[in-house]
Structures are given as C-alpha cells and as structure tokens.
Amino acid sequence: MTIVEEEREIIEVDVLFVGGGIACLGGALHLSNLIRKHNERVEKQGKGKRLDEITIALLEKGTDIGSHSISGAIMDPIALKELVPDFLEKGAPVESEVTKEEVYLLTKKGRVKSPIIPPPLNNHGNYIVSLSRLTNWLGRLAGGNEVDIFPCFAATEVLYEGNRVIGVRTGEKGIDPDGNRKANFEPGIDLHAKVTVFGDGSRGNLTNGLIKKLKLDKGKNPQTYVVGAKEVWEIPEGRFKPGDVIHTMGYPLKSNTYGGGFIYGMKDNLVSVGLLTGLDWEDPYLDPHLEFQKFKLHPLVADILRDGKLLQYGAKTVPVGGYFSVPKIAFDGGVIVGDSASLFISQKIKGIHLAMKSGILAAETILEALLKDDFSAARLENYQTSLYKSYIGKELYKVRNFHQAFQGGLWIGLIKAGLQYILGGRILKGRLNTESDFVHQKKVTDLYGTDLPTDEQKGIIKFDGKRTFDKASDVYYSGTIHEEQQPAHLKIADLNICYTKCKEEHQNPCLRFCPANVYEMEIDEQTGKPTMKLNFSNCLHCKTCDIKDPYENITWIPPEGGGGPKYTIM
Numbered sequence: 001m002t003i004v005e006e007e008r009e010i011i012e013v014d015v016l017f018v019g020g021g022i023a024c025l026g027g028a029l030h031l032s033n034l035i036r037k038h039n040e041r042v043e044k045q046g047k048g049k050r051l052d053e054i055t056i057a058l059l060e061k062g063t064d065i066g067s068h069s070i071s072g073a074i075m076d077p078i079a080l081k082e083l084v085p086d087f088l089e090k091g092a093p094v095e096s097e098v099t100k101e102e103v104y105l106l107t108k109k110g111r112v113k114s115p116i117i118p119p120p121l122n123n124h125g126n127y128i129v130s131l132s133r134l135t136n137w138l139g140r141l142a143g144g145n146e147v148d149i150f151p152c153f154a155a156t157e158v159l160y161e162g163n164r165v166i167g168v169r170t171g172e173k174g175i176d177p178d179g180n181r182k183a184n185f186e187p188g189i190d191l192h193a194k195v196t197v198f199g200d201g202s203r204g205n206l207t208n209g210l211i212k213k214l215k216l217d218k219g220k221n222p223q224t225y226v227v228g229a230k231e232v233w234e235i236p237e238g239r240f241k242p243g244d245v246i247h248t249m250g251y252p253l254k255s256n257t258y259g260g261g262f263i264y265g266m267k268d269n270l271v272s273v274g275l276l277t278g279l280d281w282e283d284p285y286l287d288p289h290l291e292f293q294k295f296k297l298h299p300l301v302a303d304i305l306r307d308g309k310l311l312q313y314g315a316k317t318v319p320v321g322g323y324f325s326v327p328k329i330a331f332d333g334g335v336i337v338g339d340s341a342s343l344f345i346s347q348k349i350k351g352i353h354l355a356m357k358s359g360i361l362a363a364e365t366i367l368e369a370l371l372k373d374d375f376s377a378a379r380l381e382n383y384q385t386s387l388y389k390s391y392i393g394k395e396l397y398k399v400r401n402f403h404q405a406f407q408g409g410l411w412i413g414l415i416k417a418g419l420q421y422i423l424g425g426r427i428l429k430g431r432l433n434t435e436s437d438f439v440h441q442k443k444v445t446d447l448y449g450t451d452l453p454t455d456e457q458k459g460i461i462k463f464d465g466k467r468t469f470d471k472a473s474d475v476y477y478s479g480t481i482h483e484e485q486q487p488a489h490l491k492i493a494d495l496n497i498c499y500t501k502c503k504e505e506h507q508n509p510c511l512r513f514c515p516a517n518v519y520e521m522e523i524d525e526q527t528g529k530p531t532m533k534l535n536f537s538n539c540l541h542c543k544t545c546d547i548k549d550p551y552e553n554i555t556w557i558p559p560e561g562g563g564g565p566k567y568t569i570m
C-alpha cells in the first residue's frame, strides 16, 4: 500500500519521546520541569535565553499509559526521589516497602533456604510496585505538566535525513488483512522533532533498526534477554503480607538454564508471582510458560496460592546483556533510553531506576541542546558520558560480566558472579564475550537422539484450570486484544523454513516458546500438509519470537495502535 504523501500529516515538535514507559515518561516530565525552572531563573536574574513554547510530545502504542507495562517488580526509589522528591505525598502507587526477604534453592519438591540474603538481592529500602500502576501515575504527572501524550499511536518507522534522525512515522490504521484500505483508513503521521528519544522497550523495533543502520552496536556484545511470565493472584488475607519477598533459584529450571522465580506481596491481599527464563536456553522443547506453571505447583508457591484466584497474566522480555551490550546511545538527532538501551542490572533483577535515571539524564542533555540549538551527536553524547559517570553507569560496570558468567551453568555462574560482586569487579575484569540467544538452541537430535522425546521427557504437565492454566486461558487474563481485520504483525520471512528445516531440526520451537499461543501448526487431515496459523490477536508484545527463532525467521512489528495487553496491576 502506497500512501500519497500529500495525505500524510506532518507534525513538528521540539522533543519527541517514543514509548510510554518509565524511561520516556521520566525524561519528558524532567525536561518540562527543567524548562520551567530555567525560565523562572532567567526571569529572576533578568538575563539569559528563555525557552518559550517548547513542545514535548510522547507516543505510546497501548490504549492507556501503563497498559503495556509489566515487571516483577521491586523498585529502588533512588531515581524517583530525584524526579519527584515527594512521590509518596503525590500518591505514587507503591504497594509496600520491602519488609521481609527470603531466598531459596528449589528442588522438585524440596527447598533449601539461604542462611543469608545475598547482598545484590537485599532490598532493604526498596518498594514493591506494580509497573503498570506506577507508569500510569507517572503518565498523569507528565500529562499535567505540559507533555502532550498520544496513546494508541504505534511508531513504525524512523525518519532520517542522511544518518540524522528527524522523527518517526506512526502506523497506518484501517488496513485489512490483504493490505487494502477499509472505510476507517487513516494514514500514519510523520512527527518531526529536533531530538527524538527512543524508549520503545526491550527489543524495541525502532531501536533495533537504528542500531543496525547506524551500527550502534559496533564493538559490543550482542544483546541477550530473559523472558518473564507473571501472574497476579488474590489470596486469603494474611497468607503473604505486603512487603514480603521471596526469590528462588533451581526448580523448575535445569541448572544449565539461566533464571529464577519471584513472589512479591502487594496490597489488598494480592501477590505477584513469576518466573524469569534466560533466552539462551539450549532445549528446543523448553516452554517458559509451562515452566512457570510448574513453578506454581512447587509446594513453596502452591501453599501461598492455595484457595487464591488468578487476576492477571502477562509476559515480557528483559535485556540482561548488561554493560558490554549497551549500544551507543546518542547520535545525530536522537538518544536511546531504558530497556531499549539495555539498561538493566540482571544481578539485582532491576531496571526501573535505571530506566528512570536514563530519562532524567537524557532530559538534562536535551535542555543544553535546546539552549545551544545544537542536536548533533557531539552535543547529545553528553547524555552517554553522564550516564556512564552516574550511579547507574557504575552499577552496570561493577557487574559487567554477570550474565556471561552463567553461561557455564548455575553453579559455575554463582561462584563467578559471587566473587565478582564480593571483589567489587576486580575479577573477570575484561569483557566476557557472549552470543545471541538463538545461537544457543540445540537441534532436537543433539539433545534427544533420533527418537522424539516423550511428553514425560519434555516435562509436560496437565493444567488444572485452578492453579495452572493453558496459554489461551492465561491470555484471557492479560486483557490482550487486537483488531482482527488487519495484517498480522508477526512477519515470517520464509514459511518454507517452518515446514522443512525448522520442523526437522527444532520441531518448530515457536509453538512452545511463545507465551501466548500465537503460533499454531495446522495439519491437513487428508494430505498431512502443515500450515502455520498466526493467532496474532493473542500477542503480548513480549518479543520472544523475534529474539529466539533459531533461523531469525520472525520479525515482530507493531500492530495498529491500541492493540495488545491491557495490564492494570502488573
């Protein structure tokens, strides 16, 4: 479909934030505060250049701010204290300060309690939060502070002049599955900005394209991820208090699979329970949703959830490559913030304060850029420099080889990571290299021989619909919905690979690794011919398929704005 360019509206803004997560919202709010304070100072001192009528716009693909935001989550409040010092008085929706912590190593039925809380998992002074609630609250603060917020708008393309970023294009609306215009057709809009801030999340489609085009990952480790599946349950009063925290290692994940479980007590008898699984797993039969269901059957978790009720489900990937996987984050006309910039401390399982601080630092550089009317890479690189000098840069550096240390398995990883932490990063100094997650997956015959594994070998369990749920039921609890009459937003480059090479070598792992049952292989009863069916309306926008497909055959692109999960307490 070609759009006649005259139909396309062009909107000019000064600063454009792409993505309605914590990083962009924090940045937009901080920038509007900085501009206001700057103008007050100029007014008071009677000298200097005022910044009048600066337009700050923010695009979000979800229906509401926060509806696509999901995390464990425990938040270190250090960045929020900078951004909104009186955040509690202003009604920040924190669930509770962390009051009690336990760490367990799980076997199938047993548990060993750690006698101490490993320092990185010590959450004294941190808060349990629902990221969707916190993000929504921050969105309301930013919206009340002269930031123009546009939900339901998915940015689908970066606009360039040469190699200089000049803004983004939003997706068309009202296209039918065959690519024809429907009666409600609306062309995308071009938003031009002096500076564009990319915060399109873990494996953000725009950032991914930027990294490739501008070679922002030159000399860096490839990005690596975990996928987290999470549910929020309502449980009987007093069973698990707000502020109670449990972290687990071991079961149901095998010792060569990176990851672990969490249980966080929220207000109003709610509990957040989830499992993170490293996408560098080897087994083509691994299904992170299935592993999560097994986690809930472990006696430690089952006792907490007993007689409870599932309220919400969701999944997302998180970048865990750390310091050496952070791309160049400033270039002509733009910067990258938050998860898109791989700002996450996997050792502490924390990204919220890094996302927020990156937004704050980006805003400070953008203020300078507005004052100097200079949006070149040289000017915007001050953001990158200040990030590495800041407490988040130092935190990232201290545990720079954490995730790589686990590539030899849980036990070796624990020893290496523990020593690196205790010695303040004085061992494993140089860069440990890593490979993209999909490379790690082995062929079925490499792991199981020529006979296909039995359900028992694959660890398959029956779901009871009370404590364990199949994917379709869980997706219902995510509120996910998409306009069905649009082209699928999962692009399979070569379906032939699915029916031949991928089937033979990996038994189509997309059927298992997608936590929302988007991929389904239908077999014709007469001919035995397979057809890939995409239940794209189920998609949780987690990006696992884009990352883990062994042939890099799947690309996730944003669907029509407004589609996707409707998280409210995740």
Ligand code: SF4
Binding pocket: 490, 513, 514, 515, 516, 517, 518, 519, 538, 539, 540, 541, 542, 543, 544, 545, 546, 556
């Ligand atoms: Fe995640 Fe891809 Fe499945 Fe969507 S289709 S839920 S992005 S794995």
